[in-house]
Amino acid sequence: MMQPFSYFRPTSLAEAVNSAARVQNARFIGGGTTLFDLMKLDIEVPTTLIDVTAIPGLTGIEAETHQLIIGALARMSDVAAHPIVRDQYPALSESLWKAASQQLRNMATVGGNLLQRTRCPYFRGGEPYRCNKRAPGSGCSAKDGIDRGLALFGGSDACIANYPGDWAIALLAFDAEVEVVGLGGVRRIRVEDLHREPGTTPHIETVLRPGDFISRILVPTTKSARASTYHKIRDRESYAFALTSAAVGVEMDGKRFGDIRIALGGVGAKPIRARAAEALLKGQPYSREIALQAGEAAFSGVRTSPHNAFRVPLGIQTVADAIDIAVKRA
Ligand SMILES: Cc1cc2nc3c(=O)[nH]c(=O)nc-3n(C[C@H](O)[C@H](O)[C@H](O)COP(=O)(O)OP(=O)(O)OC[C@H]3O[C@@H](n4cnc5c(N)ncnc54)[C@H](O)[C@@H]3O)c2cc1C
Structure with missing residues (x-):
């Protein structure tokens, strides 16, 4: 049953941040597309909802010489469709197009997207499942359960949930920052x-402190972002979270790899930058073989279970295919 809460719609950032920091367990609402779900599941139980959508100046998309600046309240669909984002940062645009559904993308903000929580069924399933993320100290049913879609990297004895979002993966590949x-x-x-x-x-998922508000997202301008892609593999071709995904951008120096960026989605407890794979490619001439070797380097040493082992060869192929697409765009 949903718990009572108060609702507040400030018109300035200072008011929003001051209220959020003062009130115990306050939450900002961007599009509300994931927060309300979690409230209905009794996973999020805020005392106060701070609707930030009346605060002016947070929906812009501006291309400066050295960086792209995106307001945190810009809608996913507006950012995905923006001509500069599509042309100069295709991986960013594709990561948004391939996420959720058109209705959700029209409602959801790019700031809220970064803070979505895991889709681990034991986290969202409530009783009778144990979940240290939902109820600290209760245990982790996922570890003895079906971990088919959960984390291959970065899990712990306490939690093997994966980070589900696509947008953060593309941002990570291009060294983006958030302004808080x-x-x-x-x-x-x-x-x-x-x-x-x-x-x-x-249960502590980010480095944000109570009251912290993400106001803008800043993406450095790079040649590798221009020749980039977000390649996402899922159980169905639309409206599904990633089984594996890769954001890849390349700058070619003749036929050889110059600057190369690889980040992995769907497989980590948090977004993963595949630096070993990047190092393997740097200075090498492109071939399908070396793209596959980079995929292997990205997944080297990963621990699997019978349910999720198929995602390692799938992930290697995903990275290699993303490298192929990016090289063709260079
Ligand atoms: C059926 C379904 C399928 C989906 N599929 C995908 C998918 O394939 N890929 C994918 O990436 N995502 C997917 N999503 C997730 C979706 O993209 C997110 O729900 C959405 O991006 C969240 O944005 P929002 O603005 O609605 O966030 P909200 O629900 O408003 O907020 C989410 C959280 O962020 C906090 N918050 C919001 N804005 C800020 C801010 N600016 N600063 C600080 N805190 C803030 C809120 O307090 C809340 O805790 C799916 C969601 C659904 C419901």
Whole structure:
């Protein structure tokens, strides 16, 4: 049963941040597309909802010489369709197009997207499942359960849930940062540092503090972002989370790889940057064989179970195919 809560719609960022920091267990609402689901499941039980959609100036998409700046309240569909994003950052655009459904993308914000929580069925399933993320200290039913779609990287004894989002993977590949407004002022956090691995505290998922609000997303301009793709493999071709995915961008130096970016989605407890795969390709001439070797490097040493082992060869192929697509775009 949904619990009572109060609702507040501030018109300035300062008001929003001050209220969120003052009230215990307040939540911002962007599009509400995942928060309301989690409230209906009694997983999120906020005392106050702070609707940030009346705060002006947070929906812009601006291309400067050195960076792309996206307001956190921009809708997924608006960012995906923006001509500069499509042309100069195709991996970013594709990561949004391939996420959720058109109705959700029209409603959901790119800031809220980054903070979506795992789709682990034992987290969302409630009783009788044990879940350290939902109820700290209760245990993890997923570990003895069906872990087909859960984390291959970064899980712990306490939690093997995966990070489900697509957008953060593409942002991670291109060294994006988020601008965060909190009680102490404005700071920047690399997308790479935003999410935390579960360790012994899986309920703490990001480095954000109470009241912190993501105001903008900043993506450096690179040649590798221009020749990029977000390749996503899922159980059905639309409206499904990634079994494996790869954001890849390349800058070719003649026939050889120059700057190369590879990030993996669907498979990590948090978004994963595949630096070993990047290092393997750097300076090498392109071939299908080396693309597959890069995929193998990305998944090297990963621990699997009978249910999820199929995602390793699938992931290797996903990385190799994404490299092929990016090279053709270079
Ligand atoms: C059926 C379904 C399928 C989906 N499939 C996919 C998929 O394939 N790939 C994918 O990536 N996603 C998928 N999603 C997730 C979807 O993309 C997210 O629900 C959406 O992006 C969240 O954005 P929102 O603005 O609605 O967030 P909200 O629900 O409003 O907020 C989410 C969380 O972020 C917090 N928050 C919101 N904005 C800010 C901010 N600016 N600063 C700080 N905190 C903030 C809220 O307090 C809340 O805790 C799916 C969702 C559904 C329901």
